[in-house]
Amino acid sequence: MSVAVTPSPPKGPGVGSGDVTDESLSGKQWRRLAISVYLPTTLSFIGFGAVTPLIALTAHDLGATTAQAAFVVALLGIGGLLGALPAGALTQRVGERRAIVGSLILDAACMAVAGFATHLWVLAAAVLVMGLSGAVLIIGRQSFLTEFIPFRFRARALSTLGGVFRVGALLGPLAGAAVVTVFDLRAAYWLAIITSLAAAATSALLPDLPEPEHHDSGEPTRMASVLRAHTRTLLTVGIGAAALMLVRATRDALLPLWAAEIGLGPAETSLIFAASSAIDLTLFYLGGSMMDRLGRRAVAVPAMVIMGAAFGLLPLTATAAGLTAIALGLGVGNGISSGIVLTLGSDASPAVGRHQFLAGWRLVTGLGQAAGPLLVSGLAAVASLSAAALTVGAIGLLGGAWLWYWVGPPPRRE
Structure with a gap:
């Protein structure tokens, strides 16, 4: 027996001016979606992709063994798993826009700490928090698109988001390699700081969603x-x-x-x-x-x-x-x-x-x-x-x- 998955229609006011109905999504609304969702996601993933291959090298520079460096890299995934449930609670409490913008600013701060760390434990802590902030980003963007996009366009909108992840993952290492070749290893972290802050600025253009839902009793x-x-x-x-x-x-x-x-x-x-x-x-x-x-x-x-x-x-x-x-x-x-x-x-x-x-x-x-x-x-x-x-x-x-x-x-x- 298949699980009955009956999607609820989006309840947001729409991406851009005018309401989004379950019948259409205008070119203007797609363009605003591109600017406020897909562009910042691409920027943040380019920075993330530039830094990720270099975390192990940074750990080595701080005296880590190969096993220790691998563990520091693994902290990204561990942070993402540990942050999943808190990210959902945070997004529900403060809303998608604030959660996304705040996590991008935190991500930029973590990049700065990681790039200029002088102790291995400082780098490890920064990488762990980067994983936590990444969980907020993914859940925030997914819930936003779920609310705002008509059901008939939902898969295309979310597949495009998945495609943007891939574009960032492809361009990030190339951009990182370029700046490291011209400057040094730390330059990749500067690139990630800039892309995260730029992503935060463009994410601030996200329209507001309705207030989080509560039970009839009014309790969260x-x-x-x-x-x-x-x-x-x-x-x-x-x-x-x-x-x-x-x-x-x-x-x-x-x-x-x-x-x-x-x-x-x-x-x-x-x-x-x-x-x-x-x-x-x-x-x-x-x-x-x-x-x-x-x-x-x-x-x-x-x-x-x-x-x-x-x-x-x-x-x-x-x-x-x-x-x-x-x-x-x-x-x-x-x-x-x-x-x-x-x-x-x-x-x-x-x-x-x-x-x-x-x-x-x-x-x-x-x-x-x-x-x-x-x-x-x-x-x-x-x-x-x-x-x-x-x-x-x-x-x-x-x-x-x-x-x-x-x-x-x-x-x-x-």
């Missing part, structure tokens, strides 16, 4: 009560979305290891990754359009099957051409599913307690994302990379069947 909605009421959704559709995140996250861990296994050099590996990323970036809007027109299942299931099959075939590859074909398949699956996890969470979120639910959703799917590289590491240690690839492939195929069962067909609309 409690996190525990919201999560308890929606436990079934989190353990069904949420588990399927977590599996999708696991399969996605495995690509970045497993493909480089397999490239080394078959004797490919760093340059060839980078080119294969570039080809996969290029396919990924070209398909995010197509995936959102398919979800809006054909339903969420029409994208979630094929994406999982494609990625599962690709990982299942990975042990058969022994050449650069074969690995490139696998990488392209993973790019297709990852690209068309851009925004699907955000969309499923938004569809399932209740009108009352939306922020708290999205916080729980973020925690569940974030655990899936964190589990991917750990699974590859564990299986590679006790068995082999082939076993890791086959296991992830099986999770992809089973996850596709799971999502088919629980997500359900698209709702019929009059």
Whole structure:
């Protein structure tokens, strides 16, 4: 039996002047959305992407061992998980705009502390708080788009947000490499400070949403009560979305290891990754359009099957051409599913307690994302990379069947 996910219509006044109805979204409203949501997200992710590859190097400069440097990098993900539930509560209390702007300013401060830290523990603390602020950003933007965008455009809006994440992740390291080459390692942190503050300034243009919902009694909605009421959704559709995140996250861990296994050099590996990323970036809007027109299942299931099959075939590859074909398949699956996890969470979120639910959703799917590289590491240690690839492939195929069962067909609309 599929979980009935009946999305509530947006209740905001609209992006830009005039109301957003469930029938249309004007060009002016899309443009304001681009300026107030997508532009600052791109800016912040460029800065984040510029700094992320350099955190380990910064830790080394402060005397960290390789294991310690890896742990400092891992604190980003740990902070994101620890911050999920508090981020939902904060966003519900102060509103999306204030939460987003405040977290971007905090992010800029953390970049400054990390860039000019003289002790390893100071860098570690800054990186942890960067993860916490990132959770606020993601939940704030997701809840804002859920409220403001008509349901018929929701998947396209959230897939575009997912595409923007990818653009920032691609441009960030390139920008970081450029400033580090011209100046020094600390220059990347200056770049991130500037992009975070610029993102905060443009995010201030976000329209206000209505006041947070409360129960009829007037009492604020409690996190525990919201999560308890929606436990079934989190353990069904949420588990399927977590599996999708696991399969996605495995690509970045497993493909480089397999490239080394078959004797490919760093340059060839980078080119294969570039080809996969290029396919990924070209398909995010197509995936959102398919979800809006054909339903969420029409994208979630094929994406999982494609990625599962690709990982299942990975042990058969022994050449650069074969690995490139696998990488392209993973790019297709990852690209068309851009925004699907955000969309499923938004569809399932209740009108009352939306922020708290999205916080729980973020925690569940974030655990899936964190589990991917750990699974590859564990299986590679006790068995082999082939076993890791086959296991992830099986999770992809089973996850596709799971999502088919629980997500359900698209709702019929009059």
